[in-house]
Amino acid sequence: MTELTRLRTVRRRYVTVCALLWLPSGLGLASMVLLFSERGMSLAAVAGLFAVHSLTVAALELPTGGLSDVLGRRPVLATAGVLNMVACVLVGLGTTVWVLTAGMVLMGTARALASGTAEAWYVDTVQECSGPDAELRTGLARGGSATSAALAAGLLLGGALPWLLDAGPGLGTRLSEATAGAVLPLSVPMLLGSVVRVVLVCYVLAVLREPPRPPATLRAVLRGVPVTVFDGLRLGGRDALVRRVLLTAAAVGGALAGIELLIPGRTVELTGSPGSGAMAYAVLACAGFVCNGAGSHLAPLAARIAGSGERAVLVCLVTGAGGMLLLGVTATTRHPVATALAVVGFCLLYLGVGAASPNQNDLLHRRVTSAGRATALSVQSLALQLVGALAGLVVGALRPGPLPWLLTGAVLLSGALLWLRRVETRSAPDTPLTQGSRAGMS
Template sequence: MSAGTHTGAGLDERGARRRYVAVSALFWLPIGLTIAPMVLLFTERGMALAAVTGFFAAHSLTAAVLELPTGGLSDVLGRRAVLAAAGLLNLGALVLLGLGTTAWPLALGMALMGAGRALSSGPAEAWYVDTVQAAAGPEADLRTGLAKGGVATSAALAAGTLLGGGLPWLLGLGPDLGARLGDATGGLVLPLSVPPLLGAAVEVAYVVCVLVALPEPPRPPATLRAVLRDVPVTVRDGVRLAGRDGLVRRVVLSAGAAGGALATVELLTPGRAAGLTGAAESGAVLFAALACAGFVCSALGNQLAPLTARLAGGSGAGVLAGLGTAAGGLLVLGVTAAFDEGRGAGAAGALAVAGFCLVYLGLGAAGPNENEVLHRRVASGNRATALSVQSLALQLVGAVVGLVIGRLPGGAAPWLVGGAVLLAGAGLWARPERSGARSPDVTHPRAGGG
């Protein structure tokens, strides 16, 4: 298969990078808009905690079940079609979440968002790598563009979190504004509904951007029979590659370790913030501020990823440095958890914030270096599938670690479990990378005539 088989003709490296950055930002901005208001919107609609956790389970399970098949679908049908479908699913999801008043529309909205998340996992990055390698050859610099895409993602999440948390508050400043809004729409639109509905409008721009800005060469018409045949073959070949290639296996396992670290932080930080401030409401404000700071630190880490690799001596060493930094941040969070109350609470709180920022800074620096290693080892025909395998590892290990730490007593122990998992992931990169040729390409099933 030629290098340009799956690429957009006529784009140079800089043009491809700009379009990849724009698509990354537009996809994640609507997600960021929902981070702060979503749980509160569900409770405002009268949903009990059990129902709320069920909604999030619907999202996670849908994303996990569809992760690999949708990655294979991108490798068979093309990047642009799958990304546009992800945007349309998210558009429908955000409308349901913004306007739904009963459990079934809200659960369906979360499931649709999970499906959109699975569809979006990999195709944009695969399009970027394919396009750059077609323009500049297989040894083209990938790390800079991957880093900038990570910066755009983190910046969009940070901006969305601030905007999504601030808009309902601003609408609530007028004593009758929220009530008038609800009365005018028959109770469908509340102040907390505005962020997801704004996100739905952004999704329209995202779909247009994908269809216009991500050119791909014409593909042979795909029949339903061919898709049903080729997608499982592509998934099987991608999973086999992850199993037999040592470097790809390191990427997948260290992604799982990162998932464990993120689960630890996301599950434990809200309660710890509420404990530090003394109330759930003020704790929620502190958590929103910390989440925004985390996204900013992740963006900074992404930006520093190329420099980290140069200073460390290669992409693998850059991953080791990034994951080691993040593990250090988790260990700081664990140690300071014992001092959240009492005379040392102020200093412990400041150190905990520093540890929190180190986690996201380190993970941000590791990500582009991990993915550069991955793209050097994986052929175009299985690139999105390999990214889906990586994403699935992150989700599954995160779920397992979450279940483990949920059964542990409070204090340092849960944080230290997350830190130990991440240290194990960093240790995978302590061995030097082999500099030989990448493993044999797994060709696209159509190209191979299978």
């Protein structure tokens, strides 16, 4: 097999894993809140269940990244798939708060395990084949496009299946009666997600071959994970480029948190009822995922036009901040032109963020080695989640109007402006993370 053929195979496998990882998440987006409500959960209980998921991810993000670096990508990714499969069944069939809580804990654990693991596998494999200077941006961009496409497809399918079952001649009623109420029409997307997880596990075990790594004993895992996590945090403080990547992720988290919190209420105001507002939000969210995927696909082109990956991140995030500005200036009117501009702003945000992500991750991967790659991605994800949570609290405390939009847009713009000055690039072996991780494994 030639090097070019092997690279194409690796890229195709990475794209497939991304799609299989995120399709079930899209399926659950459309139905989970309504499913919990159908099970008799109050709005406060539903919020508590989602908080359990978020706190689990935040608590395990760094340790599981370190586990992936020490133990290997393939076993960690397969374990994530198994846990998610069980979680989908528990959430889809659970009727008590304790069963649903267990499902959300398992789902959060699986999310933390999978965070950055597939991407780390892709970069490890490509660099083993073509060396540390291998071209990464195209594969990362296609993986981002596959993720967005899977989320969009899952969202549409997850919304359509319960509607079709309810609209059919008694299909939903017969399904519920045949299973003594355990399976509702709203349960079907979650159960379908569990089936997709089975496919994911089989695919990972069958085709994801890893570059050789030292055998992992229990002692090596117990010593290596904390050292790797510590060095991942230390790298963000010592390396200017990695610090920019982390601060940019935090800025993006703030902007996305504002969007997720403010857009649903805005669609309800525009359509006049919660039901039609929810449908409009689902369509808009799907369009956002499509734009995010298109942005990821265009990331290599953006880098070529801008002249470098760093300049591309700057231009793309400024574009996203411009989208937030459009959402802000149209926040107080329902005029059709203002609504159209708001939709354009929404799409610009996701397009800009989607195009920026592969370019900044390309820069990040050239700063770390396989010994700490998943940990670095976990630190990046943690920065996005923590600042997103903080931004959500701030936005929720503000009065509705332009201010919340403009504030979160300013946060995103500040992340973009970090890239005005060029940072000298250097190879991964010089980084503290490489040295520390190797010391932890010795």
